[in-house]
Amino acid sequence: MNDLVEVRPGVYRDSVTLMRVSRALTGQPGVTVAVVAMATELNTALARDLGFAVPPATPGDLLVAVRASSPAELEDAAAELERQLAARAPASGTRDEAPPRTTRSAARAFEATLALVSVPGEHAFAEALDAVEAGLSVMIFSDNVPVEQEILLKDRARAKGVLVMGPDCGTAVVGGAGLGFANVLRPGPVGVVAASGTGAQQVTSLLDLAGVGVSHVLGVGGRDLSAEVGGRSAVQALRALDEDPATELIVLVSKPPAPEVARAVRDLDLATPVVAALLGPGQDDLTTAAEKVLRALGRDVPEWPSWPAPVTPAARPPAPHGADAAGEGVAARRGPLRGLYAGGTLCAEAALVAGDGEFTDFGDDSYTRGRAHPMIDPALRLEALRGVASGVVLMDVVLGHGADPDPSSWLAPAVREAVARGVDVVVALVGTDGDPQGLRAQAARLNEAGAVVFTSNAAAARHARLLAGG
Amino acid sequence: MTLSMLYGEPRVVTVGAQVLGEALDRQAVPRCEVDWRPPLPGTSAALARVLADPRREGANATAVGRMLSARPMLTGVRPARAVLGLRAGEFFHAGPPVTWERASGPMRGALAGAMLFEGLAATPEEAEDRLASGAGISLDPCHHHRTVGPMAGVVSPSMWMLEVTDAEHGGTAYCSLNEGLGKVLRYGAYGPEVIGRLRWMGEVLGPVLAAALERCGPLDLRTLIAQALQMGDELHNRNRAATSLLVREIAPAIVEAAPDRAAEVLRFINGNDHFFLNAGMAAAKVSADAARGVPGSSLVVAMARNGTDFGIQVSGLGDRWFTGPAGVPDGLYLGGYGPDDANPDIGDSTITETAGLGGFAMAAAPAIVRFVGGEVSDAVAATTSMYEITMAEHPAYQIPGLGFRGTPAGIDVALVARTGSLPVVNTGIAGRIAGTGQVGAGLVSPPAEAFTAALDALADA
Numbered sequence: 001m002n003d004l005v006e007v008r009p010g011v012y013r014d015s016v017t018l019m020r021v022s023r024a025l026t027g028q029p030g031v032t033v034a035v036v037a038m039a040t041e042l043n044t045a046l047a048r049d050l051g052f053a054v055p056p057a058t059p060g061d062l063l064v065a066v067r068a069s070s071p072a073e074l075e076d077a078a079a080e081l082e083r084q085l086a087a088r089a090p091a092s093g094t095r096d097e098a099p100p101r102t103t104r105s106a107a108r109a110f111e112a113t114l115a116l117v118s119v120p121g122e123h124a125f126a127e128a129l130d131a132v133e134a135g136l137s138v139m140i141f142s143d144n145v146p147v148e149q150e151i152l153l154k155d156r157a158r159a160k161g162v163l164v165m166g167p168d169c170g171t172a173v174v175g176g177a178g179l180g181f182a183n184v185l186r187p188g189p190v191g192v193v194a195a196s197g198t199g200a201q202q203v204t205s206l207l208d209l210a211g212v213g214v215s216h217v218l219g220v221g222g223r224d225l226s227a228e229v230g231g232r233s234a235v236q237a238l239r240a241l242d243e244d245p246a247t248e249l250i251v252l253v254s255k256p257p258a259p260e261v262a263r264a265v266r267d268l269d270l271a272t273p274v275v276a277a278l279l280g281p282g283q284d285d286l287t288t289a290a291e292k293v294l295r296a297l298g299r300d301v302p303e304w305p306s307w308p309a310p311v312t313p314a315a316r317p318p319a320p321h322g323a324d325a326a327g328e329g330v331a332a333r334r335g336p337l338r339g340l341y342a343g344g345t346l347c348a349e350a351a352l353v354a355g356d357g358e359f360t361d362f363g364d365d366s367y368t369r370g371r372a373h374p375m376i377d378p379a380l381r382l383e384a385l386r387g388v389a390s391g392v393v394l395m396d397v398v399l400g401h402g403a404d405p406d407p408s409s410w411l412a413p414a415v416r417e418a419v420a421r422g423v424d425v426v427v428a429l430v431g432t433d434g435d436p437q438g439l440r441a442q443a444a445r446l447n448e449a450g451a452v453v454f455t456s457n458a459a460a461a462r463h464a465r466l467l468a469g470g
Numbered sequence: 471m472t473l474s475m476l477y478g479e480p481r482v483v484t485v486g487a488q489v490l491g492e493a494l495d496r497q498a499v500p501r502c503e504v505d506w507r508p509p510l511p512g513t514s515a516a517l518a519r520v521l522a523d524p525r526r527e528g529a530n531a532t533a534v535g536r537m538l539s540a541r542p543m544l545t546g547v548r549p550a551r552a553v554l555g556l557r558a559g560e561f562f563h564a565g566p567p568v569t570w571e572r573a574s575g576p577m578r579g580a581l582a583g584a585m586l587f588e589g590l591a592a593t594p595e596e597a598e599d600r601l602a603s604g605a606g607i608s609l610d611p612c613h614h615h616r617t618v619g620p621m622a623g624v625v626s627p628s629m630w631m632l633e634v635t636d637a638e639h640g641g642t643a644y645c646s647l648n649e650g651l652g653k654v655l656r657y658g659a660y661g662p663e664v665i666g667r668l669r670w671m672g673e674v675l676g677p678v679l680a681a682a683l684e685r686c687g688p689l690d691l692r693t694l695i696a697q698a699l700q701m702g703d704e705l706h707n708r709n710r711a712a713t714s715l716l717v718r719e720i721a722p723a724i725v726e727a728a729p730d731r732a733a734e735v736l737r738f739i740n741g742n743d744h745f746f747l748n749a750g751m752a753a754a755k756v757s758a759d760a761a762r763g764v765p766g767s768s769l770v771v772a773m774a775r776n777g778t779d780f781g782i783q784v785s786g787l788g789d790r791w792f793t794g795p796a797g798v799p800d801g802l803y804l805g806g807y808g809p810d811d812a813n814p815d816i817g818d819s820t821i822t823e824t825a826g827l828g829g830f831a832m833a834a835a836p837a838i839v840r841f842v843g844g845e846v847s848d849a850v851a852a853t854t855s856m857y858e859i860t861m862a863e864h865p866a867y868q869i870p871g872l873g874f875r876g877t878p879a880g881i882d883v884a885l886v887a888r889t890g891s892l893p894v895v896n897t898g899i900a901g902r903i904a905g906t907g908q909v910g911a912g913l914v915s916p917p918a919e920a921f922t923a924a925l926d927a928l929a930d931a
Contacts, residue, residue, distance in 0.1 A: 010890075012507035016487045038508075060508055060890070098851065099505040101858040101889045106483040110502035113475040116494075118486030119506055122514050126888055127485045127506070129521055136483065137475045141490060152522055163473055177480035177499040180490060216476055240473035376489060401493035436496065 002074040004066040004081075005052045007039055011062040013085070014119075016372045018062075021084040025066060028080055030073030036081065039063035103127040107134035116179050117166075118142055124167060125149040132157045132164065139219065140166030141180045143365050147228055150221065154232035163236050168365075169219035170197025170343075170373075171400075173204075180219075181375055183400035184434030188213020190293060191247035191272070193237040195224050195254035196279070198343025198363075199286055201398060201430050202457055203253055203277055206290040208432040209455060210302050215246040222344070225257035231264055242270040249273050251293055255348070256280040279349055285458035286349055304456040305440075307447040335391025335424075337468040339461075340384050342374035346396045346428060346457045353461035354394070357468065360384065375403045378410055385414050392424040394464040396457060397446070399431030399439060406437060408445035419450030424467045427451045428460035513887040513922055516929035520884050523928075525766025525786075533769040533785040534861040534880035537761040537825065541637040542753035544689040547680040549672075551627035553644060554615055558588060562612040564623025564818045565776025566791040570601050570609070574777030576658025576813050579904030580622030581609070583660030587668045588626050594660055594905070613772050614789070617644040618755045618818035620747060621656035621900055622777065629668070630676025634691060634752035636760055643756035645749065647671050647679075650742040652907055656817075657900045659907035678735045681727035682720055689719055691753040695827070696866045698746070699877070704835035705750045706819055706828030707896040707911055712746035713739065751818065754825035761785050761880075768928055769861065770881035773824050773893065773916065777816035777900070780916050784883055784924045786931060792924040794917025799899045801841060801912010813902040815914045820895050826864045826879025829894035829913065830856045834869045834877070841896060841912050846871075852894045853878065859885040859893065883928065886921045 013021070018036050025034035033050055037043040039057035047054050052065040064081065068074035100106035103115055107130065115131035117124050121144030131138035132153060140153075145167035157164045165172050171194070172179040176187060183201055185208050192214060194200030204214055218241065220233035234252070241247045249272065256278045257265065275296055277289030284292065291301045337357030341347030347361040361367075362374035362381050374381050375398055385393060397407050404410075415425045427446050431439040443453045454460035484491040485504035494501050509517055520526065550556045561584055563577060570578070582597035591597035601607055612619045619625055623646075631644040646656075649667055653659040683689070694715050701711035717739055725732040739745045758771045767785035774781055781791040796814035803809070822828035832839075833853035836846045853869065856878035863876030881893055892915050899910035 010507070014487045014506075016489045020489075058511055060511060098854055099503060101505055101507070101891065102885065103483055103485050103504055104885075105858050106485070106502045106504045110481070110483060112481045112483045112502065113478050114480065115483040115485065116490060118484075118490050120486075120508075122518075123508060125518050126509075126521055126884075127504070131483065133527060137473065142486065146518075149518065149522070161472075161474075163475070174475055175478065175480040177482065177494065177497055179482070179494070182493070236473075240476060243472055244476055372487075401496065402490050 002068045002071050003052055004064065004074055004078055005047070005054060006064040007055050007057040008062040008064065010060060012038065012060065013062065016376055019372055019377055021081070024084050025077055025080060028073070028077045030069040031066060031077050032069065033065070033067045034077070035063065035065040037063055103130035104134065107131065107136055112136055114138060114174060116141065121145045121167065125153065128153050128164065129156070132160055132162060135160055135162060137162040138164055139169050139172050139179050140164065140221070141169060142166070143168040143368060147223060150223060151229055151232070154229065158232065158236060163218065163240065164233055165219045166221040168223070169221045171201055171217060172219045173214055173217040175216070178401045181398060181400055181402040183208065183432045184436070185432060186213035186434070187215070189215060189246070189248035189297065191215045191241035191244060191250045192217040193234055193241065193250060193252050194219050195222055195234065196345035198396070198398060198430065199253045199277065199279060199345035199349070201343070201400065202286045202346060203251060203290045203293070205430050205432050206287060206304065206456065207293060208434070209305065210294055210299060212294060212297060212299060215244060216241065225254050225261045227258035227260060231257060231261040234265060235268065238265065238268055238270060238274070242272045247272060249275065249293065249296060251275050251277055251289070253277045254279070256283065279345060279352070281352065285353055287456040287458040304454070304459060306455065306459065307443050307453040309450065309452045335468055337392045337394060337464055338388055339394045340381050341396050342381065343396050343398055343430070346430070349457055350394055350428070350461040353458050354465040356465070357394070378404065378407070382410065382414055385418060388418060388423050390422055392426065392464050392468045393418060394426045394428070394460060396428045396430060397442065399429070399435040399437045399442065401436065403437070408442045412445050412449040415446060415449040415451045425451040426460050426464040426467065427453045428457035429453050429455055430457065507890060509888045510890050510918055510922055513925055516925045517884060517887055519929040520768060520925060523766050526768065529764045529766035529786060530769055530861055530882065533761040533764040533767040536639060537757050537769070537880055538862055538864055539638050540757035540760045542634045542691040542756045543637050544632060544683065544691055544749055545635045546633040546683055547630055547676055548633055549627070549676070550625050550629045550631050553631060553633060554617065554625070556625065556627040558627060559590065559606040560608045560610070560627065562610055562615055562617055562619065562623070562625040563776060564612060564619050564621065564816060565774040566779050566781030566793050567611055568609070568776040568778055570604065572778050574813050574816065575902045575904040576816055576900035576906070577622050577777045579658030579660050580624040580655050582904065583655045583664055584624045584626040586660060586665050588628055611774070612818055613774055613783070616642060616755070616759065618751045618821050619646055619656065620648070620751065620819045621817040621898060622658055623818045624655060628672050630672055630680070632749050632752050634749065634756050635688070636756045639760040641756045641759050643752045643759060645752035645755070647675060648742060648745045648748045651744065654907060657898070657907040658904050660905055674731055675735055675738060678724060678728040678731050682723035685727050686720060686723035689716070691749060692866055694719070695750060695753060696868065699831060699834045699867055700870050702835055702837050704828055704831040704838070704896065706747070706822040707841060707898070708835045708838045709746040709750065710743040712750060713743055716746050716749065747819065750827065751821050754821040754827060757825050758821060763788065768883040770824055770883060773820040773895070774818045775815045775820065777813055780815060780920055782920045782924060784928065787924065787927050790927065792920045792927065794919035797914050797917065799897050799912040799914040801899055801910050803899070803910035804908065807901070807909035811901050811906070811909045813900045815897060816900055817897065819897065823893050823895050824881065826860070826867055826877040829896040830860070830879070831867065831869060831877045832894065832896070833872055836871070855891055856894060858889050859891050883921050883924045887925050892916050892918060892921070
């Protein structure tokens, strides 16, 4: 066998970067397996299971295990590996100065307005606390952060007059900069406080499609409005937006908060009007909430773009049509409905709207421990899609900065296969015309592959329900 | 509440997934990327508890503030018997506590030499036998007595000690007089020339320096060290500038105090580039001691080695030692000596690094960059990497080559665990066989377990 097995002590790269390296190597001619990962117990065991002779290593070391069909191809793969590992973007700062090793020292060397923390959850507290102690607001993208650490961070932040966005905060837009998974949104009068990343992305993307922009989108983390955390960041964020002259209207996107938290938020007595988009049974869906915002601003509610099923694919019965595709002309297939979601709130919304079906949120903590978010790493969702033999599949695809640069490149072929198996695929495509992936190009490619595509997740879910015969 | 980030141009510190940083690059948002790596293995839980301690931020500010504001003054030179209350058979030594059984070659050699010097044994063999039996012998770390000693750091009652007082906080610290290089007690040598020199130091050098200091008054060591750093010393492995400055300050008083002895005293001091080391160590000790005993502080207040163990003490953890095995220094060797002749790391001189000097100030000393790899850039890298594990920059000790930036000062146990960066320590290398003396000088890395053990203790404190 042509194996390359190496342990590089003290070389660290984050999991997303290593996933990209592994993917690039796997794409090399003749490479049959490539594992480039931190040498955690899990990863070394994986490499040993693949038959690699892995020398002793610690989780702080980089593990490289590559197998190729021939020595020459292995050599090429090794060269590619070096190229990939060297491709690391140079850190800012002067050339001969070593990059900072902690957020604390970065905050000393660089005049920052905020910090973005996305290290593994068990290590996020230290970096976030550094930011707060340095007087910086901080967005914690990391999940799996213990709630007591969240509370402590938020209390210290309040004392310092800064905001903690997160943990598990997927999106934020601050002063025009999109942080985390962020759609490219036009500047405008709407300020958003969001305990839900994809929920905020849905609402703001729809507003953007309707020509309405945002002042800031302040994520607060999915747990912020729970009784335990008590809306610590939401209250701060609402007050801050209330003071912001650029913000004319505030949207609060969240699951229904704990009653005492809802009371605290109501008692804030803000001068700026607040539209609540509280996702839950008996509440408006996110699209309806976005429409409420438009009406509150005196704007027209447009028809949300959608792409009905193509007419021509072979071996397909007549498919649904209609501009909003909300049901007219839909031929119900009466098959099981499977929701395969990357966005937690989108998943919950779809489940509520569809009423019936089996929904999986691949962005849940239990799926992301030790691997990248499904908006970056599609492997688990693709595997699930390939496993569906019949019925209807409902999926979300979220565009914007930070997300997969070209999701249709891997999803369209899988959709085509599913459709060929007789599966109906419905996609909720969350994005704006400014997004780097190109909203309309992505929609067109998924649509050509046989998927029905909606920019409104609620509309997608309603359509899927109809297809499933609900 | 006005949230300042809403109003300025966004500038972001990013730490973690590169893809999120690159997303900001594509939006042309200025950012600074942290070169993040996981903390030392097994430290996550303790780190979280230590960092969450509400006392920590204030405690560390207090502790490091005291260390940096100390104003060490050389106030006197006095016999150990008088100022430290040492009695016959009592010895202080470098590093954390050690027994004769566990003591290394140079430590044993220095203790045997001190027995000979004190007249407690007639031969080295007899000295070793008595030390081994333990009868009438007591060993205790210098650090337990406001004292530091280079290399073996052995202090016996008849030795004369430099006395350094902190004019800011009132503390006092002591260090013996430097014997010079080569065959000397502190490197474990105990031949007749070693004992003879110690006698002369007790009979002539100590009293003359004491009389001279009484004439010229206390010497401001903070200022002297600051000047020496600007003249190319790092105050651990290079003390040439500091020694010269000291001589310049004190020479007239020596001549006045002891005209008959002045020439031999000045010749001795001038012949030893490291004469100032011991004064610098006492200055560092009195500064670090000012930072002791602040509950909740993770500041390192002592790093010391006894030739067997490397130990640290932490401000918030009282007088407890946290130890790991002393490493063998990596360095340059004298004459025909090589790495096989080297004893593991020994001495209290790491008090200089503790206070932001020595290896931490390496960038100030381009003349000795061969100890850290050969290039000036290696020296700069050594110093700049220490800013990552220290709490502050010294307001008085500055490095011209870094734009007069203060030296990295005040090691934080939590930052060591987070970055996995261990203190850079410059050191002399003692021969492993008792009686050999110095065999080289170089760099050594402390054992990580000393820091992780201290972190665990802080988490429980």
